Amino acid sequence: MQRISIVGSSGSGKTTLATVLSDRIGVSHVELDAINHQANWQALSHDDFQAAVRPLVAQDSWVIDGNYHRTGVQDIIWDRADTIIWLDLPRWTTMRRVTGRTLRRAFTREELWNGNREEWKNMFHPDPEVNLLTWTWTRYKGTRSRYESASQSAEWEHVNWIHLQSQNAINQFVDQLA
Numbered sequence: 001m002q003r004i005s006i007v008g009s010s011g012s013g014k015t016t017l018a019t020v021l022s023d024r025i026g027v028s029h030v031e032l033d034a035i036n037h038q039a040n041w042q043a044l045s046h047d048d049f050q051a052a053v054r055p056l057v058a059q060d061s062w063v064i065d066g067n068y069h070r071t072g073v074q075d076i077i078w079d080r081a082d083t084i085i086w087l088d089l090p091r092w093t094t095m096r097r098v099t100g101r102t103l104r105r106a107f108t109r110e111e112l113w114n115g116n117r118e119e120w121k122n123m124f125h126p127d128p129e130v131n132l133l134t135w136t137w138t139r140y141k142g143t144r145s146r147y148e149s150a151s152q153s154a155e156w157e158h159v160n161w162i163h164l165q166s167q168n169a170i171n172q173f174v175d176q177l178a
Contacts, residue, residue: 004021004081007087011089012093015031018064026176028052052119078159079138083162084161086151089164098133098136102118
């Protein structure tokens with residue numbers, strides 16, 4: 001495992017696992033959200049996002065967390081990946097995590113990326129593009145279905161798929177790396 005893509009629903013633990021793995025195996029960690037979300041939550045254009053990711057993916061080793069299939073970035077990553085770790089935790093787990101994380105970040109005014117912070121008012125906004133709670137709930141089933149199909153697809157059979165469905169399974173996977 002030298003080029004690892006970690007995917008899954010919001011709140012599944014992608015960034016947390018990526019941080020642990022990059023430390024354990026001694027490779028760089030790339031968080032796609034930090035690249036895509038520019039100041040004032042402005043997303044990069046698909047072309048600019050792809051251009052930013054290509055040189056990172058060209059490196060010999062990395063752990064990259066994030067989905068971004070609609071931007072074309074995921075295909076660029078998966079073409080070079082040797083391992084895809086799909087975090088497929090239950091919806092209630094991801095919702096509990098996202099709710100707690102969102103509340104904490106709004107309360108502490110924690111900076112995420114490029115000066116961006118989560119706002120209290122966003123938790124009441126009806127648009128999933130603004131409200132992370134609504135985003136997580138409405139995208140969960142589609143995200144799960146997309147990775148179920150991809151893991152069975154001949155297009156990605158060159159990649160070692162690791163499907164982890166609980167926090168216990170994630171912990172056991174990390175423990176095996178020690």
